[in-house]
Amino acid sequence: MDISKTCADCSVRNRSLCGTLDDGELQALSRIGHRRHFTRGATILWSGEPATQCGNLLSGALKMTASTADGREQTVSTLYPADFVGRPYAEDSRFTVTATADSELCMFARAPFEHLLERHAKMERQLLDQAFTALDESRAQMLTLARRSAAEKVAGFLLDMADRAEVTRISPTGPATFDLPINRGQIADLLGLTIETVSRQLTKLKLAGIIALPGIRTITIRDEASLRTRAG
Known part of the structure; x- marks a missing residue:
């Protein structure tokens, strides 16, 4: 993936996981990345399946769902451009992720992405910050539902x-x-x-x-x- 044609003009670069990286670090990330388009209704990740992919949402919107005990689908979160999709260091996907609009993602194979995180502390910290932000949003959602x-x-x-x-x-x-x-x-x-x-x-x-x-x-x-x- 050529950084001059992708990362340099990425519309979510400054808001996404990549926002903390310099050009050299972006070059390393671009080598393991590829862009994929998903039409509305397409599933990106399946709950319970091996977690082999992760990435940044560039455009469109996604929903994260879980199955209840009686087999119903429960929407637990929505994802928007600059949000991170998937969970590094997890063997299986915890939720099903589906496109609710035509969407484009910058995707990374999980294993190479994990190796890259270990070599670039700034990106690892940014991912951790995003995880804490998502946790805060989940807690706020729980308060909304309760009160x-x-x-x-x-x-x-x-x-x-x-x-x-x-x-x-x-x-x-x-x-x-x-x-x-x-x-x-x-x-x-x-x-x-x-x-x-x-x-x-x-x-x-x-x-x-x-x-x-x-x-x-x-x-x-x-x-x-x-x-x-x-x-x-």
């Missing part, structure tokens, strides 16, 4: 999506518009609600003029201050 009302959960979720998704604005201060990476049923799973409750809360926000729903998964935040108030 917040349905209205607060949905409002908070939309704000989080606006912070992490690819947002477009007509003007620098204009309304933020973005596509949700998961459907309403998956949002309900993530927030511990029913799909009817999620739909009802979105409709309430729309009728209040706080958001608009121009498409099935498209959200426009028309009044961010009010949405933050509703998030608690």
Whole structure:
């Protein structure tokens, strides 16, 4: 992989695991990497299968799911550009990872990637920092599920999506518009609600003029201050 054509112009380089690396270190990483495209619905990793790959999400969105005892699929997290996919030093994948939109990843075979981590302490520390950040987000999600009302959960979720998704604005201060990476049923799973409750809360926000729903998964935040108030 030629660094001049890939790493140098990577849109997530400064926000991803690679952000701490100098050009020489990036060159070493680029030698073991390759880009892969996944269409919406494609599975990148299967829970319980050997963990042979990991990588950075460059574009698109992914969901992480686990299977419940009765065989249902439970969405436990969503991943966005600059997030790291997979778990080094784990023999098996803990979750199934699926593309919820057409996505591109910079993929690394796990064993060579682990060897590279051992030789580059800055990258190892950056990966550890990302892991702690994900842990903090999981703990915050647990608090959300335990303490917040349905209205607060949905409002908070939309704000989080606006912070992490690819947002477009007509003007620098204009309304933020973005596509949700998961459907309403998956949002309900993530927030511990029913799909009817999620739909009802979105409709309430729309009728209040706080958001608009121009498409099935498209959200426009028309009044961010009010949405933050509703998030608690």
